[in-house]
Amino acid sequence: MAKLNLNGLGKKDIEKFYELPKEREKIIRDTSASEIKTNFSINKLAKNLHPKVQYVKVAKIIEENEETKTFVLTPDLETSTKQLARFKPGQYISIEVPIGEAVYRRPYTLSTSPKKVEDNIYTITIRRVPYGKVSNYFLDHVEIGDTFKISAPTGEFYYSPIRDARHIIGIAGGSGITPFMAMAEAINDGTLDCKLTILYGVKSKSDIIYRERLEEITSKTDKVKLAYVMVVDDDTEFASSFIDRELLDKYIEEENSFFVCGPVSIYERMNEVLKEYNLPIKYIRHDAFMSEMEIYKEEEYNVKIVTHNEEINIKCNGKETLLAAMEKNGVIAPSRCHVGTCGFCRSKLISGKVKTFNDTLRIADREYNYIHPCSSYPESDVVLKLPK
Numbered sequence: 001m002a003k004l005n006l007n008g009l010g011k012k013d014i015e016k017f018y019e020l021p022k023e024r025e026k027i028i029r030d031t032s033a034s035e036i037k038t039n040f041s042i043n044k045l046a047k048n049l050h051p052k053v054q055y056v057k058v059a060k061i062i063e064e065n066e067e068t069k070t071f072v073l074t075p076d077l078e079t080s081t082k083q084l085a086r087f088k089p090g091q092y093i094s095i096e097v098p099i100g101e102a103v104y105r106r107p108y109t110l111s112t113s114p115k116k117v118e119d120n121i122y123t124i125t126i127r128r129v130p131y132g133k134v135s136n137y138f139l140d141h142v143e144i145g146d147t148f149k150i151s152a153p154t155g156e157f158y159y160s161p162i163r164d165a166r167h168i169i170g171i172a173g174g175s176g177i178t179p180f181m182a183m184a185e186a187i188n189d190g191t192l193d194c195k196l197t198i199l200y201g202v203k204s205k206s207d208i209i210y211r212e213r214l215e216e217i218t219s220k221t222d223k224v225k226l227a228y229v230m231v232v233d234d235d236t237e238f239a240s241s242f243i244d245r246e247l248l249d250k251y252i253e254e255e256n257s258f259f260v261c262g263p264v265s266i267y268e269r270m271n272e273v274l275k276e277y278n279l280p281i282k283y284i285r286h287d288a289f290m291s292e293m294e295i296y297k298e299e300e301y302n303v304k305i306v307t308h309n310e311e312i313n314i315k316c317n318g319k320e321t322l323l324a325a326m327e328k329n330g331v332i333a334p335s336r337c338h339v340g341t342c343g344f345c346r347s348k349l350i351s352g353k354v355k356t357f358n359d360t361l362r363i364a365d366r367e368y369n370y371i372h373p374c375s376s377y378p379e380s381d382v383v384l385k386l387p388k
């Protein structure tokens with residue numbers, strides 16, 4: 001056993017130290033076996049701030065453009081949810097959506113300032129994506145009055161003054177603008193104290209979401225700046241290129257944190273560009289999302305799912321994640337972020353080969369064959385053991 005360094009302590013201090021375990025044993029012995037009271041006001045406050053689940057109702061639907069809608073959510077007062085939980089701009093909720101026999105869970109970023117929680121409002125913005133089961137269901141079928149079960153707000157994609165530089169360069173691809181919309185509103189209404197420059201990459205002008213809201217904010221505060229980057233339209237009103245070092249150099253300040261949000265393709269591209277700055281890793285944050293379109297493999301594989309009490313055999317197409325296949329087949333697997341970052345779905349790959357995107361696994365996990373099924377696509381038949 002390692003020797004304690006007791007330098008500087010008197011004999012009495014040492015005696016007291018050795019008495020501690022005995023005192024602790026006595027406290028444990030004397031403690032009542034009845035359940036601990038948890039109805040103190042501090043417990044109620046903690047429950048309101050961090051509820052496990054919340055129940056919401058669609059109160060309003062706003063058409064942002066032909067392929068995108070914003071859904072305004074308020075508490076479903078028929079349930080235990082009377083007040084929506086607070087969040088930090090950039091966080092997301094996971095929403096549970098029953099479609100047919102299956103139940104899908106998808107993360108959507110909260111796209112307004114946290115100040116709106118005072119009015120009991122969340123908003124999520126959803127864009128149509130090819131093969132996007134849940135996104136397309138929302139756009140085509142969800143109506144005012146529909147109710148959903150959602151998680152508490154979660155995720156690490158938010159500004160933290162002790163970790164991030166005070167100037168954020170927000171690099172958004174398509175609907176990856178949502179966290180920056182929340183941040184811009186929060187800076188404008190004073191709930192967030194930092195500076196934000198948004199480089200908003202879209203294919204063409206008609207793809208821009210929140211144009212009016214963003215431009216109104218930039219006209220009111222010089223803490224938020226905005227530049228559009230078109231990759232298809234050659235429009236002189238906007239920078240017409242990809243986001244590269246030359247463009248970034250125009251906007252960087254003395255110290256910058258880079259927040260990247262968009263499809264995996266923009267995330268991979270920006271990783272390459274940002275390498276050139278040799279930044280400490282903490283100054284680059286990302287929130288990538290995957291669409292089935294990015295993986296083109298039509299083969300179908302056999303997947304055996306091993307849970308704590310049964311084995312289930314399903315098929316998984318090479319262009320869908322293992323988690324998506326499980327959801328489709330009614331297998332309930334833990335999940336939250338759906339992009340390989342929260343760790344909720346971490347499972348053991350017993351056999352088979354998978355291709356993984358946005359891999360945030362620890363080295364030890366990789367060594368012992370753990371994967372995130374939410375961001376793993378099969379490349380052979382697979383046997384997967386789910387967490388309990």
Ligand code: FES
Nearest residue numbers: 336338343345374
């Ligand atoms: S659901 Fe978050 S890592 Fe898979």
